[in-house]
Amino acid sequence: MTVDDFIALIKKSGQHDCLYHFTDESNFEQIDKLGLVSKERMRKEGWWPNTTGGNEWSHDQDRARGIDPFVSLCLTSNHPMKYLAQKDGRLPNPRYLVISPDILIIPDVHIAFGVANANETSILPLSDALAHLDVEVIYTRTNWSDPDVQARLRAAEKMELLVPNGVPRNLILGYR
Known part of the structure; x- marks a missing residue:
């Protein structure tokens, strides 16, 4: 399967x-202005969103794994980290932003075969990963x-x- 096929x-x-x-939801105003930006960019520019889904450990782990320059997207609207962030109170009003699949045509997109900042998770360039995607x-x-089937899901x-740098505002289609 090619990226276009996907x-x-x-x-x-x-x-x-x-x-x-x-x-x-508290991050919507900033996202409306800038789109989604990487944690690396937020740090370099000296700002941080009001509310993040990650905790200090996960942000440190993002840097250690080299995924800090990327924005993470989900394949479904049921990511287990969203549930944990809401349960722990890090996301009091969580929402899923809807992203156009056209984001995948930008260079250097990767797929993490699990939670991206976990040490055991394999991360491959999108074109290589497609052959292994269920x-x-x-x-x-x-x-x-x-x-x-439940286990596969x-x-x-x-x-x-993992989208490098960020997701432009025009590819954010709405929210759920």
Whole structure:
């Protein structure tokens, strides 16, 4: 599968026809001005959003793993880190931003096969990762009552797309 094939698959999916980024509503004003920007950029420019989904450990780990210059996107609107951030009170009003799959055409997008800042998670360039992506469980209707399918879906929901530098405002289509 090519990147163009993957974009087309997402767009025609009845399950997830876009990509997602979770954040808190308190960050919407800044996102509306700048789009989504990397943690590295926020640090360099000397500002930080009011509310973040990560904690100090996860931000340190982002730097250690080299993913600080990227913005993380989700393949589904059910990422387990969003749930944990809300449960821990880091995201009091969480929302998923809806991102156009066209973001995938920019150079240097990567896929993390799990939570990106976890040491054991493999991260590959998008073009290399597509051969290993379980698109069936994400983008088609499957038997979700089957325990094996549920395990595949849980694994896919942890995955992250890593977009270098940021997501321009024009590719943020709305929120859910």
